[in-house]
Amino acid sequence: MSKDVKYIFVTGGVVSSLGKGLTAAALGTLLENRGLKVALQKFDPYLNVDPGTMSPFQHGEVYVLDDGAETDLDLGHYERFTNTKLTRFNNLTSGQVYQEVLDKERRGDYLGKTVQVIPHVTDEIQNRIRDLAEASGADIVITEIGGTTGDIEGLPFLEAIREFALDVGPRNAAFVHVTFVPFINAAGELKTKPTQQSVAKMREIGLAPNILVCRCEKPINKELRRKMSLFCNVPVEAVIEEKDVDHSIYEVPLMLQRERMDDLVCDHFGLDVPPADMEHWQEIIRKLIAPRNQVRIGVVGKYVELNDAYKSVYESIIHAGIANDCGIEIEKIDAEDIEKEGAETYLKGLAGILVPGGFGERGVEGKILAVQYARENSVPYFGLCLGMQVATIEYARNVLGLEGAHSLEFDPETKHPVIALMDEQFDVTLKGGTMRLGAQDCQIAPETKSAELYGASVISERHRHRFEFNNNYRDQFETAGMVIAGTTTDGKLVELVELKEHPFFIACQYHPEFLSKPSASHPLFRGFIAACHAAMDRRS
Ligand code: GLN
DSSP, rough: OOTTEEEEEEOOSOOOOOSSHHHHHHHHHHTTTTTTOOOEEEEEEEESSGGSSSOOOOOOOEEOOOOOOOOOHHHHHHHHSSSSOOOOGGEEEEHHHHHHHEEEEEHTTTTOOOIIIIIIIIIHHHHHHHHHHHHHHSSSEEEEEETTTTTTHHHHHHHHHHHHHHHOOOEEEEEEEEEOEEEEEETTOOHHHHHHHHHHHHOOOHOOOOOEEEEESSSOOHHHHHHHHHHTOOOOGGGEEEEEOSOOOOHHHHHHHHHTHHHHHHHHHHHOOOOOOOOOHHHHHHHSSSSEEEEEEEESSSSSTGGGGGGGHHHHHHHHHHHHTTTEEEEEEHHHHHHOOOHHHTTOOSEEEEOOOOOOSHHHHHHHHHHHHHHHHHHEEHHHHHHHHHHHHHHHHHHHHHOOOOOTTTTOOOOOOEEEEOHHHHHHHSTTTEEEEEEEEEOOOTTHHHHHHHHHSEEEEEEEOEEOOOOOOGGHHHHHTEEEEEEEESSSSEEEESSSSSOEEESSSOOOGGGGBOOOBOOOHHHHHHHHHHHHHHHO
């Protein structure tokens, strides 16, 4: 292993949901803009092999990579904030580590030894850090450790990074601890004790942070910085304030730059690199803060009360807003409310309607009603994965007159399974059981709205679904006016549908939300928001 690679380990203290992933990603942005090649990875201490089977209520969105890996949503931040290339090796869970160790044990690789957390589990974890360094050719590898210091299940990971840092030497490893500095209303003060205790907890296991990133609601004054410096044994300039953002998460890299976090890192590693030029990033923020236009978009889902469940969808909408100089207000609408009180109650006056992906029957009828409302009232509609399937079902029922049309996922007895399991899909997939996962090419039909937006005839998009548009109904749909705007390159599976006599009605079987960045919004999202804005203009 080359000793030149530098390693940053990001841990979290006090509480979860502090935005460690965001901090890691934002630091990645700064370092990339200083000309360094950065690789990012996430270690998750839970025992699931991957988050693919976890409910969004437990874990937020499952973020899918090109190679079909179902990963933690922090990897979405990594991709949106940096140019790092991610594969299934960038997200490691305890489940994977133990699976690997137990496979080796069964194969007899340990030659009769007692298999233990130290060194066998910790070695396996360290291997993943080295493997990424080697595979990525990065100058800096940033490893984020999920969970909070003090969690029992996180201990093997912390022990592993301690050993790793010892091996590569103190100038090649840096520890960033993201902590919480709460504001106590009754006292009118920010409190540093939780941070002191969290750092003490780290010291117990032999880890000493080089940089403290303090998440807080109010600015941290000099005195508090000095106090944390003293009690936590970090230089006062390494106490970084990361206040709640005013407008957008995309302010975080600029905030960290103002606090000179990237300078600290480069000094620590002895890297002589130019300062980060963040002009393009500032431009993004300018557009976010003072957009010329404003639209209100409805997202109709079933996990609407949970911000993280549709994270990439919301971010992609915001990116498209930046591209269109359009401020976005996202109205999160529970599909079950639509079932109870009708579509009009919740959807009237919206500039556009989006139905994201999903599994399970709850709320499906509400989503179908939302599609019908959008189609009949010429409100721009964008359907993602399940959002495409419900658009198909709605069209079958209300335009083709196929009563009771449904997806086999929700009604195995339906007379008209317009969404079904197709034999063809098994030729293309079988990576994750019966799930179609990861990036696949899609052939875009000429002279369609989608072709115009993509500006290409073959595109690649990420998938995560089991059911497909049923080809037995394809002719009927096309005769009735639905355009099959995209298929797999062999033409066998429908990927994209649109309606002609509508300001914007596009629905795709894949997940475009995994390929959008603040500086390069996804063409379909961009087109959707442009259409929403145009539709509002027409109405006013
Ligand atoms: N539940 C649907 C399927 O499995 C859609 C999946 C999704 O929206 N990601 O095909």
